[in-house]
Amino acid sequence: MPARIIDGKAIARTVERELQPRIAALAARGIRPKLTAVRVGDDPASEIYVRSKARKAEELGLAGEVLHLPASTAGEELLREVDRLNRDPEIDGILVQLPLPARIDERAVVEAIDPAKDVDGFHPVNVGRLQLGRPSLVPCTPAGVMRLIESTGRTIAGAHAVVVGRSNIVGKPVAILLLQHHATVTICHSRTRDLAAMVRQADIVVAAVGRPCLIRAEMLRPGGVIIDVGMNRLEAGDSAAAALGPRKRAILEEKGSVLVGDVELEGAAEVAGWITPVPGGVGPMTIAMLMANTVAAAEGRWR
Numbered sequence: 001m002p003a004r005i006i007d008g009k010a011i012a013r014t015v016e017r018e019l020q021p022r023i024a025a026l027a028a029r030g031i032r033p034k035l036t037a038v039r040v041g042d043d044p045a046s047e048i049y050v051r052s053k054a055r056k057a058e059e060l061g062l063a064g065e066v067l068h069l070p071a072s073t074a075g076e077e078l079l080r081e082v083d084r085l086n087r088d089p090e091i092d093g094i095l096v097q098l099p100l101p102a103r104i105d106e107r108a109v110v111e112a113i114d115p116a117k118d119v120d121g122f123h124p125v126n127v128g129r130l131q132l133g134r135p136s137l138v139p140c141t142p143a144g145v146m147r148l149i150e151s152t153g154r155t156i157a158g159a160h161a162v163v164v165g166r167s168n169i170v171g172k173p174v175a176i177l178l179l180q181h182h183a184t185v186t187i188c189h190s191r192t193r194d195l196a197a198m199v200r201q202a203d204i205v206v207a208a209v210g211r212p213c214l215i216r217a218e219m220l221r222p223g224g225v226i227i228d229v230g231m232n233r234l235e236a237g238d239s240a241a242a243a244l245g246p247r248k249r250a251i252l253e254e255k256g257s258v259l260v261g262d263v264e265l266e267g268a269a270e271v272a273g274w275i276t277p278v279p280g281g282v283g284p285m286t287i288a289m290l291m292a293n294t295v296a297a298a299e300g301r302w303r
């Protein structure tokens, strides 16, 4: 039986709907949570992401602001801006869109953000709190991944979860969250000797490596839950294109490129129990969880 598709857009709307009473309760106290997203330079993908984050905030009744700094901005200037945002009592959430221009020390910038306003959950204080199982602002994509898994109704406790990828932004925090939900967790990465053998044991697979179609149907345990965090633009002539199913292949042939995850969707959907599509799976959840973090940051600051 083919997999059920996990509808990230619909679940993101549910998350947003669940925020409404909390936003209303803050509004009744005269508080309108405010998110400031900082973008440095002219990366076109960053421009789209940052604008959609601020727009979503406004749509939900929060205040969303974009601070756009020129590509020539010095690291010290950016640190001064972050300091100003930290001290601005109106601002509840600060997000500095990554990547930053190579000259700027990304780590110094992330560490300069007030942990109470760190709606990305990237500050070492929040990373440490998450690791310790204490209340913290949780990185948005990992938090969204957990909501998607929970939406299937599958029991996480006792399940074997295989996380493919060990980034600080997705792989590591997802593994910690799964562990907190009592999964048995295996983390795979580029040096893993036999990825297929690991993935085949998984009741839950979270793929977050940025390698198009790395995970294929023959690697999967039938009936499992597959969460695909990858977002790769595959061009004609790319070697991974050979793995595509007929529908994605048709898009590639028509448009010259196609968006694919780290999982080959069409084949995997024949084997898995549940699977997230790309696009329309994890992507919409990230912004919804950012909104949740902004509301939580405001609640925390105005307790």
Ligand code: GUN
Binding pocket: 095, 096, 097, 098, 099, 120, 140, 141
């Ligand atoms: N760049 C890509 N993903 C993210 C994210 O989640 N947060 C920030 N700040 N930058 C990103």
